[in-house]
Amino acid sequence: xxxxxxxxxxxxxxxxxxxxxxxxxxxxxxxxxxxxxxxxxxxxxxxxxxxxxxxxxxxxxxxxxxxxxxxxxxxxxxxxxxxxxxxxxxxxxxxxxxxxxxxxxxxxxxxxxxxxxxxxxxxxxxxxxxxxxxxxxxxxxxxxxxxxxxxxxxxxxxxxxxxxxxxxxxxxxxxxxxxxxxxxxxxxxxxxxxxxxxxxxxxxxxxxxxxxxxxxxxxxxxxxxxxxxxxxxxxxxxxxxxxxxxxxxxxxxxxxxxxxxxxxxxxxxxxxxxxxxxxxxxxxxxxxxxxxxxxxxxxxxxxxx
Amino acid sequence: xxxxxxxxxxxxxxxxxxxxxxxxxxxxxxxxxxxxxxxxxxxxxxxxxxxxxxxxxxxxxxxxxxxxxxxxxxxxxxxxxxxxxxxxxxxxxxxxxxxxxxxxxxxxxxxxxxxxxxxxxxxxxxxxxxxxxxxxxxxxxxxxxxxxxxxxxxxxxxxxxxxxxxxxxxxxxxxxxxxxxxxxxxxxxxxxxxxxxxxxxxxxxxxxxxxxxxxxxxxxxxxxxxxxxxxxxxxxxxxxxxxxxxxxxxxxxxxxxxxxxxxxxxxxxxxxxxxxxxxxxxxxxxxxxxxxxxxxxxxxxxxxx
Amino acid sequence: xxxxxxxxxxxxxxxxxxxxxxxxxxxxxxxxxxxxxxxxxxxxxxxxxxxxxxxxxxxxxxxxxxxxxxxxxxxxxxxxxxxxxxxxxxxxxxxxxxxxxxxxxxxxxxxxxxxxxxxxxxxxxxxxxxxxxxxxxxxxxxxxxxxxxxxxxxxxxxxxxxxxxxxxxxxxxxxxxxxxxxxxxxxxxxxxxxxxxxxxxxxxxxxxxxxxxxxxxxxxxxxxxxxxxxxxxxxxxxxxxxxxxxxxxxxxxxxxxxxxxxxxxxxxxxxxxxxxxxxxxxxxxxxxxxxxxxxxxxxxxxxxx
Numbered sequence: 001x002x003x004x005x006x007x008x009x010x011x012x013x014x015x016x017x018x019x020x021x022x023x024x025x026x027x028x029x030x031x032x033x034x035x036x037x038x039x040x041x042x043x044x045x046x047x048x049x050x051x052x053x054x055x056x057x058x059x060x061x062x063x064x065x066x067x068x069x070x071x072x073x074x075x076x077x078x079x080x081x082x083x084x085x086x087x088x089x090x091x092x093x094x095x096x097x098x099x100x101x102x103x104x105x106x107x108x109x110x111x112x113x114x115x116x117x118x119x120x121x122x123x124x125x126x127x128x129x130x131x132x133x134x135x136x137x138x139x140x141x142x143x144x145x146x147x148x149x150x151x152x153x154x155x156x157x158x159x160x161x162x163x164x165x166x167x168x169x170x171x172x173x174x175x176x177x178x179x180x181x182x183x184x185x186x187x188x189x190x191x192x193x194x195x196x197x198x199x200x201x202x203x204x205x206x207x208x209x210x211x212x213x214x215x216x217x218x219x220x221x222x223x224x225x226x227x228x229x230x231x232x233x234x235x236x237x238x239x240x241x242x243x244x245x246x247x248x249x250x251x252x253x254x255x256x257x258x259x260x261x262x263x264x265x266x267x268x269x270x271x272x273x274x275x276x277x278x279x280x281x282x283x284x285x286x287x288x289x290x291x292x293x294x295x296x297x298x299x300x301x302x303x304x305x
Numbered sequence: 306x307x308x309x310x311x312x313x314x315x316x317x318x319x320x321x322x323x324x325x326x327x328x329x330x331x332x333x334x335x336x337x338x339x340x341x342x343x344x345x346x347x348x349x350x351x352x353x354x355x356x357x358x359x360x361x362x363x364x365x366x367x368x369x370x371x372x373x374x375x376x377x378x379x380x381x382x383x384x385x386x387x388x389x390x391x392x393x394x395x396x397x398x399x400x401x402x403x404x405x406x407x408x409x410x411x412x413x414x415x416x417x418x419x420x421x422x423x424x425x426x427x428x429x430x431x432x433x434x435x436x437x438x439x440x441x442x443x444x445x446x447x448x449x450x451x452x453x454x455x456x457x458x459x460x461x462x463x464x465x466x467x468x469x470x471x472x473x474x475x476x477x478x479x480x481x482x483x484x485x486x487x488x489x490x491x492x493x494x495x496x497x498x499x500x501x502x503x504x505x506x507x508x509x510x511x512x513x514x515x516x517x518x519x520x521x522x523x524x525x526x527x528x529x530x531x532x533x534x535x536x537x538x539x540x541x542x543x544x545x546x547x548x549x550x551x552x553x554x555x556x557x558x559x560x561x562x563x564x565x566x567x568x569x570x571x572x573x574x575x576x577x578x579x580x581x582x583x584x585x586x587x588x589x590x591x592x593x594x595x596x597x598x599x600x601x602x603x604x605x606x607x608x609x610x
Numbered sequence: 611x612x613x614x615x616x617x618x619x620x621x622x623x624x625x626x627x628x629x630x631x632x633x634x635x636x637x638x639x640x641x642x643x644x645x646x647x648x649x650x651x652x653x654x655x656x657x658x659x660x661x662x663x664x665x666x667x668x669x670x671x672x673x674x675x676x677x678x679x680x681x682x683x684x685x686x687x688x689x690x691x692x693x694x695x696x697x698x699x700x701x702x703x704x705x706x707x708x709x710x711x712x713x714x715x716x717x718x719x720x721x722x723x724x725x726x727x728x729x730x731x732x733x734x735x736x737x738x739x740x741x742x743x744x745x746x747x748x749x750x751x752x753x754x755x756x757x758x759x760x761x762x763x764x765x766x767x768x769x770x771x772x773x774x775x776x777x778x779x780x781x782x783x784x785x786x787x788x789x790x791x792x793x794x795x796x797x798x799x800x801x802x803x804x805x806x807x808x809x810x811x812x813x814x815x816x817x818x819x820x821x822x823x824x825x826x827x828x829x830x831x832x833x834x835x836x837x838x839x840x841x842x843x844x845x846x847x848x849x850x851x852x853x854x855x856x857x858x859x860x861x862x863x864x865x866x867x868x869x870x871x872x873x874x875x876x877x878x879x880x881x882x883x884x885x886x887x888x889x890x891x892x893x894x895x896x897x898x899x900x901x902x903x904x905x906x907x908x909x910x911x912x913x914x915x
Contacts, residue, residue: 012668022838035464036719039673041672041673043665051376052397053400055348055374055376055398055401056401058374058401059346059374060402061348061373063346064345068374069668069669069672069673069678070375070667071661071665071682072376072377072682083875083877084874084875084876087882087883088874088875088876088882091893091896092662092893092896093630093665093872095669095893095896095900096666096669096897096900097665097669119499157346157780234539255811260340264389264393265388265389265393265394266389266393267388272392283396283397283400286396286397286400287400287401290400290401344851356681357702360653360679360681360703360706360707361706363679363706364651364706364707367651367677367679368651373679375680377681377682444842558687569694569698569702570693570694570698571694571698572693577695577697577698588701588702588705591701591702591705592705592706595705595706
């Protein structure tokens, strides 16, 4: 394996690297004390707000014994408003920190940042582009609940068109043996052609399916938020919200050993009355983000690879 | 004493617990080194801004050797704006931190948070509800200036109706022997019936009184801000501001060993020309908040109780 | 040398103190481990946003092993909006932290803060007033590139009237032997009379000059942003932007051993195509800010002087 310099997109992770990261995350969860990197500083540069993701990165860095310098809303408050280019901001910030977690509203911004940075960049979301640490924690959650990720039926529900997380997850699932992906969405939010072609080309079975059939067949149900702003016709929106939704009435259809995931925040896709069902793993999934990010930060900041 | 799991409201503190916390705060002030909790992380979730309170909590955590992940304005920037429930935010944050200091604009929010959190919650103010750490630091300040809190005459001045701090302090004073409370306020901001009944029921002497008589009799004068927005008639507001106010002209009326407190920020209630008078203890009071919060955090995060 | 209590303005640094700070910054750069101040807390109180400066201060404090409590926008979120005076905020914050880095929008605010603070204040910019740590890092950058700061020709270009950095740098250059300063600016942004008189009085050679002649003669070219809002006539602005600008076309005019500086953020004053030229030292200059701030924080918090 070659040295990992930056974390930009899901496609850069092959099976071997995924296995390595997941094993490292397991160790972080058990006992992070052998992996401490005291004195190291992470800068969280967030050009759009994402409290959850930012706090997860910062918690990861602190649990590694490192420190954090932080911007909650770089767009509003920084030199950005004086017209500074992202490249300049990155070059300056690289003089203050050992690693940079960047959230930006433009596709490709993380790649651009990496091209000028003397320090490792982690893409914490670049607009409608990628959010690779989310994809990794999703896959890690699946892996933790099944012996392996092979031969699984994963059902993705909701906004598949604009949902960054499901798109990235499709790329990663393609790395494993015999996955089957079921897409469930309103017509207006269908999974895009590029992903469907990618799956077909990589011999991944996929099909579009109705909600009830899909949740009966799935080993893993991945729910996402349906965003109001995608709909011109509010009746169609109300219909979609009503149709693609987990509550007690559909619970019996879900397999006894299936898991239900959600990148959070949720709206009405999953009723809180289900939270105590052991198949609902979305809070565990959020927590897994910390171990995954600890593994990634450690990997980038040490020469262990 | 039973284990302390969360800090939600003033009523949960009995005499024994108060004494314990104040002794612990004394130790924190003298030397916090035996109480270090390295590796522990506090999340400050502030849904309404309160720089002062947030910095006080963060300073406390850092002086204990712990770390902080922080949101300065959770309401504006977080998943909150995407419609996430407080319960979900708390469950996720509990995966990132060992303890959560929560400031929220709704009464009862801290209690709700505690009901779903796997980690200790400290109420850092829930709307017009409670602000128990402020009440504790207030009482700690009184206790530090008198041999004990018994037999004291405490005069509360200003907005007694909406003032969270004076309401909470009334609850706590009821725990001690023979307190006497004097209420001084514009009619529109009188202390509410519920507190007056609570005091009567607990045999606490209280009376409403005019400003000048009260400050002559008080051992402790607790000033609060009178808020413009409470008044419809701006003449009444101007009158109130003018009437309930400490400056050099009234200084001779205050007892030589009395103390003057204020939760800060102040407006015109106390003229800065008094700041050097040793009876003015409001800055010491603010500083005491750090020791009290250190004691509380330590108590919640260790099995010392 | 007398004890350094606060850092308020460039004028407080004499040659001896400058040399001491620069030597300390050299040591910080090489190995900060002998200078650790664990347990110390810095508060960054920023009443106007300046992400770059704030992160630089925070990185400095963390690299010294200290901790940080931080406000990204004190003006909007703090008790400030409830009418609290700066003096009160400082007195309270001094109870939470061991040192305060203050950025405020009013000239003289840092001096006012220092007058009431029980803890060291560092002026991180007070409106159109001073920004002494920037001036020190600028001078440190010059000193690192030449054997000494004597006999240098420094050319300042752009907005010299409102540019805090160039004004402060003039004060500091006056401390050294035989400097020569060239001023290049649109008429509307000429260096002010007070600085010109100061230089004359201190036997510093200075002259106003055209762009092309100046950059040919300079050992150090200090570029600054020309701000649109200074101009009533947008044609004059466009002309100025066009005229005072470094790109490949003028690169051959610059001396082989000259350096080009900029306080950043830049707009169009320096074309990014020049960034790889070794004479362009603006990113190194930003990085130098961390070492300088480490030296200053250490100096203020220890009795090493």
